[in-house]
Amino acid sequence: MNLFFQFMATLLVGFAAQWFLPWWWVLAPTAFLAALVFHIPNRLIATLIGLFCGAILWWGMAFYLSTLNHDLLAGRMGRLFGGIGALQMGLMAGLLGGILGALGALAGNQTRNLFQKQAPEPAN
Numbered sequence: 001m002n003l004f005f006q007f008m009a010t011l012l013v014g015f016a017a018q019w020f021l022p023w024w025w026v027l028a029p030t031a032f033l034a035a036l037v038f039h040i041p042n043r044l045i046a047t048l049i050g051l052f053c054g055a056i057l058w059w060g061m062a063f064y065l066s067t068l069n070h071d072l073l074a075g076r077m078g079r080l081f082g083g084i085g086a087l088q089m090g091l092m093a094g095l096l097g098g099i100l101g102a103l104g105a106l107a108g109n110q111t112r113n114l115f116q117k118q119a120p121e122p123a124n
Contacts, residue, residue, distance in 0.1 A: 002038040002039060006034045007052070010031050014027055014031075027057060027101050031053060031102075035107075039109075049105055051098040051099070051102035053101050054097040054098045054100050059093060062089070
């Protein structure tokens, strides 16, 4: 159940915060806080949740901003990157957002594990 809550919290808080704060700044702290609050014992799963949320948020924002100017800026940037199209530029933005979200979620998960009480070792 924490998987769903971490996924939805990262998506919803990240989406809402993108309208008030710079959209490139929001993702890592959002993924960090969601992984800190919703404990998932497996750090790989927590990292993958951050990866998927980051990719969805950044690809969605890149797609939205690109459609506002009819892919003009993405097309020009694509020519700088070796002649790729606007869609590939959006996918690159999604990949970078996914990496940023994954690192934020991993840091949040590891921070929670650092401060969580450990069970005492049984005496032999």
